[in-house]
Amino acid sequence: MAVVIEDKYIIKDKIGEGMFGMIFLAKNKYTEEIVAVKLDESILLKNEARIYRVLADIKGISKLRSFGSIDRYNYMVIDRLGKSFEDIKVENRIDMKTIILVGLQMIRRIESVHKRNIIHRDIKPENFLIGRGEEKNLVYIIDFGLSKLFKINNKHIACESGRSIVGTLPFVSLNIHEGFTPSRRDDMESIGYTLIYLFLGGLPWVNINTNLLCEGLKSEKDKERVDSDILERETYRLKKTTNFWDIDGLSGELIIFIKYCRGLRFDEEPDYEYLKMLLTNLYKMKKYPIDNIFCWDV
Structure with a gap:
């Protein structure tokens, strides 16, 4: 028997699964419209729905249709979107022109989010x-x-140390590795890593082999704990010591992007226009046509 939310949304195929919940496609039985439904057992979904309401009128933010609970799950109904850039990267390499066009939009999106103090x-x-x-x-x-x-209340949060890592390890900033409270600078550094990842098809600190370093440990629990600790340390070490200028084909503008973000103070507002200018200058230098055509359009 099909699960129906609010006597309106008929749950269909599962399209994603994370640490806390699942994402399904659902059909509005009155309009036939296909939407996305996120089901989550944690309190994170309540926070996410609140954020979506604050960002409701921003371009490039999915529309929150509904939020509630069913059985042990919270649910959130939002617009159905297309593929993620992780999916697109897996299917075929993204060219530099598209990465620049996408990067400009990423900066605009996160700038708009930051303007709402988020x-x-x-x-x-x-x-x-x-x-x-x-x-x-x-x-x-x-x-x-x-x-x-x-x-x-118009006052910036305080910078604390000794905090656990928040985010996804390959893309978090050096400051997050070092245990500092996240702020705007860290979002921007993560955008820089995202752009480099899309261009290179990976990052120098991804796919670290920790097996050899776990030899001699008998307990699976010990192996998992040590493996996680080693992965964090090695990712941080490589992220901090990698000389981006030695990476074949990586543009100087993307390297400057990372270095600029790493130099920001905790409570400093990033210069979004400067970061957009770096990408715009790269676009002009490559002499790409101003046609807004992405690699999936061809």
Whole structure:
């Protein structure tokens, strides 16, 4: 028997699954419209729905249709979107022209989010999606479960140390590795890593082999704990020591992007226009036509 939410949305295929919940396609039985439904057992979904309401009028933010609970799950109904940039990368390499066009939109999206005093805290290719139909070249940002306010009553939150890592390991900033409170600078550094990842098809600190370092440990629990600790340390070490200038074909503008973000103070507002200018200058230098054609259009 099909699960129906609010006597309106008929749950169909599962299209995604994360640490806390699942994402399904659902059909509005009155309009036949296909939407996305996120089911989650944690409190993160309640926070995410609240964030979606704050960002409701921003371009590239999915529309929140409904939020509630069913059995042990919270649910959230939002627009159905297209593929994530992780999916697109897996299917075929994304060219530099498209990466620049996409990067400009990513900066605009996160700038708009920051203007509402919100930091995302989990920037990565999976959390940027393209729209559908006429919006196939519009970049959306999703997954605000870990998002938080960085300003309360117009006062910036304090910088604390000794914190656990928040976000997805390959894409978090050096400051997050070092245990500092996330802020706007960290979202922007993560965008830089996302763009490099899309261009290179990976990152120098991804696919670290920890098996040899876990030899001699008998308990699976010990292996998992040590494996996780080693992965964090090795990712941080490689991220901090990698000389981006030595990477074949990586543009100087993307390297400057990373270095700029790493140099920001905790409470400093990023210069979004400067970061967009870096990408725009690269676009001009490559002499790409101003046609807004992406690699999936060809």
